[in-house]
Amino acid sequence: MVGIYVGAVYWIYRASSGASQSIARLLPLATGMAVVPCVLVIVLGIFSMIAKSFRYSARVRAARISPEIRETLASVAVGDGDRERLRWLARQHAWPFEIIFTEFLSSFEGQINAELRILAVEFGLAERWSRATRSRNFLVQKTALANLGRIGQAIDPGLLAHPLEQTRIEAACALLASGSADAPAQVFKMLPDQSLLGRILLADSLRPFAPQICEWYMADAIRSSDDRRARACVDLLRAWERWIPIEGFSQLVAGRDIDLRLAALPALRYASTTEQEAAYEVVALLEFPDERAHAEAAKAASDLGISASIPLLVSQLRKSGPVPALAAAKALAALGSEGRDLLENEIYSGARPQYALQALEQSLVAERG
Amino acid sequence: MTTFYHVINVILDVIIVYAFVSNVNYFVLMSLGFFVLRAQRSTEGSVERDPLFKSRLMPAISIIAPAHNEELSIVQSTRSMLQLEYPEHEVIIVNDGSTDRTLQLLTDEFHLFRSSRQPLHNFVTGPVSAVYESQNLKLLVIDKEGGGKSDSLNAAINYASTPLVAPVDSDSLLESNSLLLVVRPFLEDETTVAVGGIIRVVNGCTVEHGAVTKVAAPPSLLTKFQAVEYLRAFLGGRVALSYMNSLLLISGAFGLFRRDGVIEAGGFQVGSLAEDLELVIRLHRINREKKRDYKIIFVPTPVCWTEVPDSRKNLSIQRIRWQRGGLESMWKHRGMLFNPKFGVVGCFGMPYLLLLEILGPCVEVTGYVITIVGLLIGFISATTAMLFFIGSVLFGTMISISAVLLEEFTTRRYAHPLDLASLIWAAFIENFGYRQMNALWRFRGILEVVRAEKKRAWGRMRRRGFSPQTT
DSSP states (O other): OHHHHHHHHHHHHHHHHTTOSSSOTTHHHHHHHHHHHHHHHHHHHHHHHHHHHHHHHHHHHHHHHHHHHHHHHHHHHTTOSOHHHHHHHHHHTHHHHHHHHHHHHHHOOHHHHHHHHHHHHHTTHHHHHHHHTTOSSHHHHHHHHHHHHHTTOOOOGGGGGOSSHHHHHHHHHHHHHHTOTTHHHHHHHHGGGSOHHHHHHHHHHHGGGHHHHIIIIIHHHHHSSOHHHHHHHHHHHHHHOOOOOOTTHHHHHHTSOHHHHHHHGGGHHHHOSSHHHHHHHHHHHHSSSOHHHHHHHHHHHHHHTOGGGHHHHHHHHHHSOHHHHHHHHHHHHHSHHHHHHHHHHHHHHOSOHHHHHHHHHHHHHHHHO | OHHHHHHHHHHHHHHHHHHHHHHHHHHHHHHHHHHHHHHHHTTTTOSOHHHHHHOTTSOOEEEEEEESSOTTTHHHHHHHHHTSSOSSEEEEEEEESOSSSHHHHHHHHHTEEEOOOOOSSOOOOSOEEEEEEESSSSEEEEEEOOOOHHHHHHHHHHHOOSSEEEEBOTTSEEOTTHHHHHTHHHHHOTTEEEEEEEEEEOTTSEEETTEEEEOOOOSSHHHHHHHHHHHIIIIIIIHHHHHTTOOOOOOTTBEEEEHHHHHHHTSSOTTOSOHHHHHHHHHHHHHHHTTOOOEEEEEEEEEEEEOOOOSHHHHHHHHHHHHHHHHHHHHHTGGGTTOGGGHHIIIIIHHIIIIIIISHHHHHHHHHHHHHHHHHHTSSOHHHHHHHHHHHHHHHHHHHHHHHHHHHHTTOOOOSHHHHHHHHHHHHHTTTTHHHHHHHHHHHHHHHHHTTOOOOSOOOOOOOOOOSSBO
């Protein structure tokens, strides 16, 4: 390739060098070097247009045949269709067939889904998807993993340790969907090593197994000395937003790093066994010497309705920076008539009337809305 | 006479070497961009939206949009911003001294009431006359005296309460999933400080209810040329520069920044004509000086659709403005140029921007002048001039067609083969007039900086607005 390139450049250089003998001596060489890649790019352009035209007409053909595939597949799935015709469609129009089959798999449960699982094996789709899990194209790999999970086929456990996070996540989701008995435990163990994106996606897939995970693994994981592991658990609880009390949750997080405690604040309402337990942690954070903690704790106090925090909130409204002061004012507005009366007093006589006014106004607008 | 010939010869050789180096550089960046995009294509945007859309773990975002006399598009673009798929986002519009019905339309359409909302930060900005809020929607409108785009963005940051802020142009349209896509690098890596999305040309596309429903190539040649330019700049240059963590520009039309990072950097520079470029350079500077791990990233999947100028006059105003802004930012941060303390940003990103992007028009215009004058006087033969022109056209064609092909090999937003064909055609014929015209406008921008001419606070072009048919 390099030889052809150099040869072509030299040929153009020789052909054009006579044109510029006394001035701009480099011009023929530059022209030579420009012509070759330019021709290459133009050829690529023409090739792309042809390829695009083929893809376009394939899409048009697929759109034309899709209703028939859909109809035949639906009939076969409910048990009264022409199986041979469907087999022919699957062979002749493999691309639209697979797309429609995947749609059906993710849309139907029960008897139809069971029939689709049989068809996937019978038409060789399961085997094809199994092979595709080793594809270097992530989209192909992802679709194959998701489909294998839907039809309950085994997932290669090695994919849970794949270097690409997206592949790990898809494999974990497929494993959970496949119904494997130890899947929740395996996926739960993966959590600390994933990014926030990975944890969000896995939390969603682990949602159906929340009670089981909280009962068996959560307390130990939060108690562990590994902050990342504890943080992953707290993120899970926040993401699930389900009331699943964990014995001594507040005490488990209370002595930890401040970032973990702040992350755990929104989870207190879901994981604390008693209101007092949650209130203790919120009040402790309102007294903690960090404005970030004050703002977050004020929000938690308002969410949990902790009236014991009112004196601290008033002090925070008067003395803290704008963010915690506003958070305190909002919390007071949410804590019933006592909090609102205090805010009104602040408006008339306090040092920070603006935050009190904003909090009361927003509270009234929210009530009317 | 021999000395004169010798000098001209040296100048021409310098120009040829410059053109060759710059085009090879573009081609290398584009090739790198191709491989990066191919690797990203399958994973970017492949995440199921639903879990992200529902999750309480997603960081909240404030979309901040300055508006100055935007009565034609403000209602539709605000509605489009409010309807974006994201679990928790608020929209802050800053009415920056509009003299038309911008504020009135917003008040009527979104039932705004005068609010007592307080700023949470204290960037010094022009006086705020009033703050309005919507009763039911997460919409805040700040009405302030005219102070320019940067001043408005700083005012919006003062009122934003979320960890991430997304400056956008109020006359652009974001795709419904753009926030979910642009936030992804922040979720994947907590050292990310800023992310830019791609800007695409909406002219020619079908827009319905504030969303692009059919993508098509722009109708006129002038807008097609700009579509090719945008592809070249975003898919070629920025992908590769982002890969090297030396991305210097996140377009003001659509980006996402950590609010704390912007505050630490001192906000947008008031009076700058390229406040977006200047802020990103400053973020690099601060993070490099403090020796922090940080990332400034470009992602090609979140799309912001923007209307590009369809007249030469408007286009020239825009290009002169960009050129002035670029040069001023570069001058302000000249200490970073070739400075190893700033790593790849100082040693590659900044020199690349200055020598190839900003000073390019000077070299190009000099080449044209020497060739034309030489041809008229007779010291350059017609054949040499022709060869010079052919070389320049070939290089230009190669880079522009490569950019269109990059789009076709990776993101494939244009579905119809004729759209691709028309863009490739535009990539070829832009070399016969448009490119030269553009170089002259940008050269004028440089002259204006040198002559210290007065700046306009808002260098806006006349827009048509997003009517519910083909734009």
